[in-house]
Amino acid sequence: MSLNKVMLIGNVGSEPEVRYLENNPQNPGANVKVATIRLATTERYRDRNGEQRENTEWHSVVLWRNNADVAERFIHKGSQIYIEGKLRTRQWTDQSGNKRYTTEVVADTLQLLGKRQDGEGASPQGGYQGGYAQQPAAPVQPQPSAPAQPPVNPAYQGPLPAAEPSDDLPF
Secondary structure: OOOOOEEEEEEEOOOOEEEEEEEEOOEEEEEEEEEEEEEEEEEEEEOOOOOEEEEEEEEEEEEEHHHHHHHHHHOOOOOEEEEEEEEEEEEEEOOOOOEEEEEEEEEEEEEEEOOOOOOOOEOOOOOEOOOOOOOOOOOOOOOOOOOOOOOOOOOOOOOOOOOOHHHOOOO
16 A cells, blocks of 8 residues: 655745647547646744744646646635645756756645635635635534433432542643
8 A cells, every 4th residue: 555645835936827728639628627736835843043034945836727727717826825735756868968866746635725815716814715625624513412411320329429539630
């Protein structure tokens, strides 16, 4: 068994780069949309001397089809987003004949976070309410209300024993 899963929350570093790829040679009008973004994640911590430090990692994220459409319409430089996907490493040969490699996050799920910028398509909590997520959330099941009083055991006779002094915990 193996697992290739990435979950990131970060800020977009520049406007999404959107391209259209030809999907089917028999149907040249059927293009597939792909968007590429750079996502910054920052870790903040204190070093041994107690000084605040931060380390920023930049991730290349690839969004396909509906996620690319959402990126094109709603993601801008500085947007805070949540990405879920998998790592993929590609190899190619550059113009000089050198082999090049890049590792990207191929996003399966995209969620917009943070404040609404233009009021379009965002909920009051800040998340986009469109149908761009590849994995829909499970429906919320109503929870039965708790009884007002605990059930009474008719076989019980007498008061509960007092707590031992050693059981007196501060929480």
